[in-house]
Amino acid sequence: MHPARRLWTVLEPLHAVVYFGADVRSAGKAIGLRGYWDTYFAFRAAPLGAVAAAPVTGLFAGFEPGMVGRSLPSAWSRASAETCLAARSAVSATALRAVGVSDEKCAKAVALLSSLEPAPTGRPLGAANAALPLPEDPVAALWQLATTVREHRGDGHVAALVTAGLSGLDALHLQVSAKGLDPDALRQVRGWTREQWAAARESLAERELLDADGLTMTGADVLESVEELTDAAAWQDGLAGVPVDDVVEVLAPAAFAVWDSGLLPEGNPIGVPRPA
Structure with a gap:
């Protein structure tokens, strides 16, 4: 496994407690946000x-535009970006502990x-997270670093999708077939209509990337090329x-603790696999 993907595999579960x-949800509502999706978009975009x-x-990338528009920019009238940053850090550290x-x-x-010195070019979410000061609390600091790594990788993943001629919605379809996810559940959670x-x-x-049985060989090759480009970049x-x-040796027990919980x-x- 590419070292960048190994790093993501151990850090992503730690980051994902914020979802x-x-x-x-209650942390978001406590600062004035309306519910889970307000909290998700505001916390991640803060x-x-x-x-x-x-x-x-x-x-x-993967969300239907109207779904995002129901939360932003109105969420900022209920909780400032600074308030969201403090809340997401606190709730994530608490969840990890x-x-x-x-x-x-x-x-x-x-x-x-x-x-860690992530390059900012073409990495808006990664660069924005990297610019945040690290908390003194070691658990909160680790969560912030894990978040920086995953958003840095995510920015590159979106660029790799565009290079392959894929939209965020296209990528959801390919992941559904590749990983055996529930297509209707993923459709709904990302806000897309049936049509x-x-x-x-x-x-x-x-485009011969999918057929009646799911992912074609061509589709599988395209999906793997996206992952390889994401890792390399x-x-x-x-x-x-x-x-x-x-890093993997030190954090593997923490990642497994998240999974075992x-x-x-x-x-x-989000497609992160549980390590063998």
Whole structure:
């Protein structure tokens, strides 16, 4: 496995508590946000400031534009970006401690990741997160570093999709077939209508990326090329100095603790696999 993907596999579960933690919705509502999706879009976009819906739709890639527009920019009238940043950090650190992640291991991982210098070019979410000051709390600091790595990688993943001629909706279809996800559940959670979903699938079939049985060989090759380009770009754009073996060794117990807690679903929409 490419070292950039190994790093993502161990850091992504730690980052993902901000989506799946039991108290995330209540943390958003406590600062004035209306519910889960207000909280999701505001918490994730907060490093960019009080940004409008259109750029977030482009950066997040897989969401139906109207779904994003129902939360942004109106969410900023209920909770400032600064308030959202503080709330997401606090709820994520609490969630990690609740599953048994240790302060000592987090502090060690933070030191190992101190060489992280993600390149900002073409990486708006990664750069915005990298610019945030690290909290003194080692668990919150590790969560912020994990978030920077995943958003840096995610920016590159979107660029790789565009290079392959794929939209965010196209990518959802290919992932559904590749990973055996529930297509209707993913469609709904990303806000697409049945008509939009069906039209995108038909387009992919015309391009011979999908057929009646799912992902074609051509589709599988395209999907793998996207992942390989994502890994290569992440590595050359700032991750090559990270001691990946050491980080994985230190954080593997924390990642498994998140998985073992049941907090992160096996068939999760972000596509992170549970390590063997």
